[in-house]
Amino acid sequence: MNTQTFVFPIGPQHPALKEPCHLEITVSGEIISDATIRLGYAHRGIEKATEGRNWTQNLYLLERVCGICSHSHAMTYALGVEALAGVTAPPRAQAIRTLVAEMERIHSHLLWLGVSAHEAGFDTLFMYSWRDREIIMHLLETVTGNRVNYSVNLLGGVKVDITDAMIRALHEGVDQLEARTTHYLEVVTSDAAFLQRTRGIGTMSSEQAFSLGVIGPVARASGLARDVRVDAPYAFYDEFPVQMVTEQTGDLEARFVVRLKELFESYRVIRELIDHLPAGELQARMPRRIKAGETISRIEAPRGELFYFIRSGGGETPERIKVRTPTLCNISSVLVTMMNQHLADIPMILVGVDPCFSCNDRAVAVNDGRWTWQQLRQYGIDYYRRKGDSC
Amino acid sequence: MLTLLAMLVFPGGLFLIANSVAYEWVDRKVVARLQNRIGPRWFQPFADLLKLLTKEEVIPEGAHVAVFIILPVIALASALTAALTLPVAGLSPVYSYPGDLIVTVYLLSLLTLCLSIAGTNTNSQYGVIGAMRILTQLFAYEAPFLLALLGPAFLTGSWQINEVVAAHGGQWLLFAQPIGFVIAVLSLMGKVELSPFDAPEAETEVVAGALTEYSGRGLALFLLGKKVVLLVGLLLIAALYMGGIANPLDYIVKTLLLLLIITVIQALLARLRIDQTVGVWWHYGVLGIFIQWLWLLVQGT
Amino acid sequence: MLRDIVGAMFQKPITEVYPFERVDVPPALRGKLLWTAEGCTGCMLCVKDCPADAIHLITLDKAAKRFVMEYHVDRCIYCGQCVQSCRFDCLTLQQDTWELAAESQSEFAVWYGAPEDVATVLGAAPAPDRGEA
Numbered sequence: 084m085n086t087q088t089f090v091f092p093i094g095p096q097h098p099a100l101k102e103p104c105h106l107e108i109t110v111s112g113e114i115i116s117d118a119t120i121r122l123g124y125a126h127r128g129i130e131k132a133t134e135g136r137n138w139t140q141n142l143y144l145l146e147r148v149c150g151i152c153s154h155s156h157a158m159t160y161a162l163g164v165e166a167l168a169g170v171t172a173p174p175r176a177q178a179i180r181t182l183v184a185e186m187e188r189i190h191s192h193l194l195w196l197g198v199s200a201h202e203a204g205f206d207t208l209f210m211y212s213w214r215d216r217e218i219i220m221h222l223l224e225t226v227t228g229n230r231v232n233y234s235v236n237l238l239g240g241v242k243v244d245i246t247d248a249m250i251r252a253l254h255e256g257v258d259q260l261e262a263r264t265t266h267y268l269e270v271v272t273s274d275a276a277f278l279q280r281t282r283g284i285g286t287m288s289s290e291q292a293f294s295l296g297v298i299g300p301v302a303r304a305s306g307l308a309r310d311v312r313v314d315a316p317y318a319f320y321d322e323f324p325v326q327m328v329t330e331q332t333g334d335l336e337a338r339f340v341v342r343l344k345e346l347f348e349s350y351r352v353i354r355e356l357i358d359h360l361p362a363g364e365l366q367a368r369m370p371r372r373i374k375a376g377e378t379i380s381r382i383e384a385p386r387g388e389l390f391y392f393i394r395s396g397g398g399e400t401p402e403r404i405k406v407r408t409p410t411l412c413n414i415s416s417v418l419v420t421m422m423n424q425h426l427a428d429i430p431m432i433l434v435g436v437d438p439c440f441s442c443n444d445r446a447v448a449v450n451d452g453r454w455t456w457q458q459l460r461q462y463g464i465d466y467y468r469r470k471g472d473s474c
Numbered sequence: 475m476l477t478l479l480a481m482l483v484f485p486g487g488l489f490l491i492a493n494s495v496a497y498e499w500v501d502r503k504v505v506a507r508l509q510n511r512i513g514p515r516w517f518q519p520f521a522d523l524l525k526l527l528t529k530e531e532v533i534p535e536g537a538h539v540a541v542f543i544i545l546p547v548i549a550l551a552s553a554l555t556a557a558l559t560l561p562v563a564g565l566s567p568v569y570s571y572p573g574d575l576i577v578t579v580y581l582l583s584l585l586t587l588c589l590s591i592a593g594t595n596t597n598s599q600y601g602v603i604g605a606m607r608i609l610t611q612l613f614a615y616e617a618p619f620l621l622a623l624l625g626p627a628f629l630t631g632s633w634q635i636n637e638v639v640a641a642h643g644g645q646w647l648l649f650a651q652p653i654g655f656v657i658a659v660l661s662l663m664g665k666v667e668l669s670p671f672d673a674p675e676a677e678t679e680v681v682a683g684a685l686t687e688y689s690g691r692g693l694a695l696f697l698l699g700k701k702v703v704l705l706v707g708l709l710l711i712a713a714l715y716m717g718g719i720a721n722p723l724d725y726i727v728k729t730l731l732l733l734l735i736i737t738v739i740q741a742l743l744a745r746l747r748i749d750q751t752v753g754v755w756w757h758y759g760v761l762g763i764f765i766q767w768l769w770l771l772v773q774g775t
Numbered sequence: 776m777l778r779d780i781v782g783a784m785f786q787k788p789i790t791e792v793y794p795f796e797r798v799d800v801p802p803a804l805r806g807k808l809l810w811t812a813e814g815c816t817g818c819m820l821c822v823k824d825c826p827a828d829a830i831h832l833i834t835l836d837k838a839a840k841r842f843v844m845e846y847h848v849d850r851c852i853y854c855g856q857c858v859q860s861c862r863f864d865c866l867t868l869q870q871d872t873w874e875l876a877a878e879s880q881s882e883f884a885v886w887y888g889a890p891e892d893v894a895t896v897l898g899a900a901p902a903p904d905r906g907e908a
Contacts, residue, residue, distance in 0.1 A: 204745020210509035
């Protein structure tokens, strides 16, 4: 094979990408020697748009930041605004929020399984896993009324209630899904052709993962024990805790195994939740004007830690909402794990971090030209020292 | 006059095109059913072909225009010509002469070469990488393919397809030379770039490989050429390894059986990376065909 | 995997051939909005809270509680916030009307209210007080 180097573009339009980004990969022959990435193609100005809408309208706007993790965004926002207003949602509402969050995790991981199988050229597994995803989509429609963008959250609680018929349907669906997930775990760890595309590819050691700041299942696949549901439980996770699932190898196969094993945890939590739903009301009263203040709120979205910063000026509209999605943390790890891999592994490595580019496109204005890492870090430290301990 | 009709309509030309379109439908329908979905209706591949023929052909900047336009035509023509030496449905081949087995195989490879030249002719990196991969894969499967097809010919002592088929009567050589049969089928999958050997046109890596910049008529002719190569390959393997093709029913049954095997393998496996493809062929493919030929030589003496 | 594939050959495909086959919709489905004028006090909370600016409430006579609602089917995102915001149960999202495709945009502006009030709004030249957030 010749060793001429040239720059290979992936994106903005490319069949490997579900959303646009621009990767410039320097290859010699088929081996990658350098990579850069450019994001921002799906920027929609959502953060600015939130400043012109009232608190209730923003719930639905922020839900549409991403289609796959829409409930996570809405829940984080609702939890943050409730914290600002000093209101706690009633236990039944928190339980239903957790239930829908776990159902969303199932749908997201099954979607990811199909997409990554498709990137590997394994269309049969793609079709099968999406067929089984229909079970959870139907359950989501039964419980919430919609397959995507469920809109169950309200400021102060939820708007849907769980009936006995839904509980029966959930049990049945989760049983079916558990059988299928067991089968997929076996396929992913034993199918010879598929293993050739995943074992030993895109390996990231724990030290690398730590210094790159990856979060979510990618970090857990490299041995880092990071999960917001365990580290800082929110909603109903302190009543129904989740076991952290980690793997040590840090390659693509480990990421598959972590996500599939997380599905088993989700099934267990859902079963316990629906068998022990607390009685009570669904919504607490929320004022239309939220008290002035700042808060941060973070939860474990299917892709990792989702982080919101919400500032209120005391009025009916927020002053500033900053959204930091997990893909933004994980995407730089792709550039590092790609080094010295084959060109053909790029789509697999990219999909291994479960990218959601429409989530992560934000604009940041940096005032003083170019900052070094030390300057940025010092700025953060000084900022919080000035604020005191108010968040 | 009759020869001209045979070349252009039946059993050459139009018949081959119609048949390859029909088999494309069978392939897509069976893959869909294996994946638990419905699949396309019977006229879908024909409709796709027709649609492509009616679309505008965009010639990219920097490509050599004459080469760009002539390559698909040469590719399709070589694929159709390769079928002229094959006995189809009990009829004798249109053109049969000593050594036509080699010529047929090389005519099939001519399509692959046209594809790779087409890939390098464009200005896009996807085409160049696709072309590189096509040639790399050609080096992997071509030698085993040729040797596997020469297996039956060796026993007959002739390299003329017609004579090979006649010499074996209705005997199914795939039982006598199983390794050769398996290698022949798998290399046909490599030639037509079917999963798991579809690295050269991996949709998620190199968009469409060598064919990325093709559209409209050029793309239609290239895709048709690939389908005809699949059909010709099936005919070749059926003629040599499955006891010849005595009548139309025989023809349909044998080629459909081979197509079914190919379709199941296609749905079953993930795509192999190009270096893994080469590794598989040069470790197991060559070893297999080597053992097969050793056995043949021992048998022959 | 081979067992899956061979088994799938003998199963019916799971594709739902819409519109010839339809899966039953769940009771919680959020379909087209319906507004009844009885009980409406014109508080405008539904209009203020709509994220998509899909509802406009036109006040003909606030004391006599005569209102007309203009509902944009194409702008609505079917979130159900208006249903929650209304304290007088005037709004529901219908569970059976969800196939809302139309061939012209004029069908997407739906008017609710007493027929004479709607006629007044649609025919009247002077612009009434449009309740917009």
